[in-house]
Amino acid sequence: MRAVGFSENLPIxxxxxxxxxxxxxxxxxxxxxxxxxxxxxxxxxxxxxxxxQPVEAGKxxxxxxxxxxxxxxxxxxxxxxxxxxxxxxxxxxxxxxxNAELHLVDERIVGKKPxxxxxxxxxxxxxxxxTAYETLFHRMKVQDKVASAWNAVLVIGGAGGxxxxxxxxxxxxxxxxxxxxxxxxxxxxxxRTLGAHHVLDHSKPLAKQIAGMAIGxxxxxxxxxxxxxxxxxxxxxxxxxxxxxxxxxxxxxxxxRQFKRKALSIHWETMFVRPVFQTADMIEQYKLLNHVSELVxxxxxxxxxxxxxxxxNAENLKKAHARIESGTTRGKLVLSGF
Numbered sequence: 325m326r327a328v329g330f331s332e333n334l335p336i337x338x339x340x341x342x343x344x345x346x347x348x349x350x351x352x353x354x355x356x357x358x359x360x361x362x363x364x365x366x367x368x369x370x371x372x373x374x375x376x377q378p379v380e381a382g383k384x385x386x387x388x389x390x391x392x393x394x395x396x397x398x399x400x401x402x403x404x405x406x407x408x409x410x411x412x413x414x415x416x417x418x419x420x421x422x423n424a425e426l427h428l429v430d431e432r433i434v435g436k437k438p439x440x441x442x443x444x445x446x447x448x449x450x451x452x453x454x455t456a457y458e459t460l461f462h463r464m465k466v467q468d469k470v471a472s473a474w475n476a477v478l479v480i481g482g483a484g485g486x487x488x489x490x491x492x493x494x495x496x497x498x499x500x501x502x503x504x505x506x507x508x509x510x511x512x513x514x515x516r517t518l519g520a521h522h523v524l525d526h527s528k529p530l531a532k533q534i535a536g537m538a539i540g541x542x543x544x545x546x547x548x549x550x551x552x553x554x555x556x557x558x559x560x561x562x563x564x565x566x567x568x569x570x571x572x573x574x575x576x577x578x579x580x581r582q583f584k585r586k587a588l589s590i591h592w593e594t595m596f597v598r599p600v601f602q603t604a605d606m607i608e609q610y611k612l613l614n615h616v617s618e619l620v621x622x623x624x625x626x627x628x629x630x631x632x633x634x635x636x637n638a639e640n641l642k643k644a645h646a647r648i649e650s651g652t653t654r655g656k657l658v659l660s661g662f
Contacts, residue, residue, distance in 0.1 A: 325349050326662050327424035328638050329384030333375055336645045341374065342638040345384055349426055351397075356428045357405055358397040359413075362443035363660045364422045364636060365390035365629075366644040367451050367485065373417070374645065387641075388422030389415045390656075391429075392437055392446035402431050404610065410437040413613065414451035416599035423636060425662055432606045433599050435613025438620040441627055448629035448656035449489065453616045454595040454609055456490035459546060459569040462608070463591035466498055466544050466567075473563030474540030476501035480526055481549035483511035485656050486571060488518055488628040490546060495519040496624045503542070505530065514654055526550075531560040543567065552576040562588060569593060630655030636662050 327347050334341040352358040370387045379385045392412040395405050405411065413434040415422055437446045460466050460477075469475050477494055481487045482504025494502045495518075504515035505526035512523045524533045534542065541563035547554060552574035562568065564586045571593050583590060598606045619625045634640045636659045644657045 325425040327384075327386050328636065328641050329386045329423070330374055331379055331382075331384050333377070333379075336371070336374070336642055336649060342641050342645070343384070344638045347384075347386075347424065350420075350428045352399040352402075352428060354399045355401045355403075355431050356399040357395050357402065357411070357431050357434060359391065359393040359411060359427045359429060360396045361391050361393045361422055361425060361427055361636070361662075363392050363447035363658055364388050365447045365451070365656045365658050366641065366648055368648055369417070369451075370421075371645050371648050386420040386423055388424070388427075389417065390447050390449075390451045391415065391422035391427060392443040393427070396426065398431075404431045405434065410439075410443075411435065412437045412446045412450050412617075413609075414454055414595065417596040418600050423641065430599060430606070431610070433609040433613075435610060436617050438617045440621045444632050444658045444660050445627040445629050447658050448485075448627050449616065449620075450613060451595065452485040452489045452628065452656065453493075454612065455486050455571055455593060456493055457612045457616065458595055459571060459591065459593040460490060460493060461497070463593055464544055464546070464567045464569045466494070466500060470543035470563055470565050470567070473543035473566060474501070475499070476503060476539070476542035477544040477546060478503045478505070478524075478530070478534070478542050478561075479520075480505050480530070480545065480547040480551075480554055482506055482515040482518070482520060482523070483654050484548055485628060485653075486548045487546075488514070488655055489625070490548070491515065491518040491520050492625040496619060500544070501539075501542075511654055526554065529557055530554060531557040534561040541566070544569070546570075548572065552578060555582075559583070559586075559588075562586065567591060628655040629658055632658045632660055635660060
C-alpha cells in the first residue's frame with residue numbers, strides 16, 4: 325500500500341523531510357478496524373513528531389492523527405462497526421498514523437462519520453473535537469459553575485483548530501458567555517462566525533481587555549496556544565477557584581505556585597492518554613465523537629475545514645506541515661485521497 329513517512333528528523337524544507345513509500349497491507353486483529361483512508365487532516369502534533377520523534381535505523385515513521393474513511397475489515401473482537409461503515413477518528417500517537425492507504429485503529433476511539441459531511445469535511449474534526457470536548461467537559465467540567473465567578477469561558481487562540489471547535493461546543497452545550505481571541509482581522513471575523521459572544525486581541529494584554537468589559541472575572545480560561553506568553557494575564561483575570569485548561573507545550577516553565585493564591589485548578593489535556601494507556605474509559609472517545617457527529621448532522625456545529633490542499637502524498641504533506649509551522653493557519657488543512 326502507498327504511504328508517506330519519514331526516516332530522520334529534518335526541517336520541512338529538506339527534500340527528504342517526508343517521503344512517498346510502499347508498505348505491506350496491515351491485518352485487523354482484536355478490536356482493530358482496518359480503515360481505507362479517504363481524507364486526512366494535518367495538526368501541530370504531526371510537525372512535532374516529524375521534528376522530534378526518534379526513528380529506528382532502516383525504518384519509517386508514518387504520521388497522521390486525523391482521518392475519515394471506510395471500514396474494510398474488522399478484528400474478531402470488534403463489536404461496534406462492520407465493513408462498509410463510514411468512520412472518522414484521530415488515532416493514537418503510539419501507533420502508525422493515517423498517512424497511508426490502509427490504517428489500523430481501535431474501535432473504541434472511532435466515531436460514525438457525519439452523514440451530512442464529505443470525507444474531507446469530516447477529517448477536519450476528530451482530533452480537535454476530542455481535544456476540545458475532553459478539555460472542556462471531562463477535565464475542566466465547564467458545566468459545573470464556579471461560585472461568585474462570571475460564567476464565561478475565555479478561549480485563547482479561538483481561530484485555531486481546537487479553538488474553532490471549542491467555541492462551537494461551548495455555544496451549543498453550555499449557557500456560558502464565550503470569549504475568543506485572535507490577533508488579525510480575518511481570524512477575529514472567523515471567531516465571530518463560530519458564535520463567540522466577544523472577541524479580544526491576544527497580541528495585547530488580555531487582563532486589561534477583560535477588565536474593560538466591566539462584567540467580572542471569567543470562571544474558565546482555555547489556553548490553546550502560547551500559554552507562557554499569557555500566563556500573567558491569566559492569573560490576573562481568572563476568578564478565584566477558577567479552572568485553567570491548556571493543551572500546548574509552553575516554551576517557558578510555568579511556576580504553578582502562583583496558582584495557590586486563588587486556589588486555581590489546572591487541567592493539562594492530551595487526547596492520546598486514553599488510547600495510549602488503554603484506560604478503562606477509553607470508549608468515551610467513541611461516545612463523544614458520535615455526539616459530535618450528531619451535532620453536525622443536526623446543523624448545530626460545523627466543520628472547521630479551511631482548505632483542501634490536494635491528494636495525500638509527500639509533496640502536499642510538506643506544504644501542509646510548512647503552513648502549520650508558520651503559525652498562521654485558520655481552521656484545518658485537509659488532504660484527500662491517494
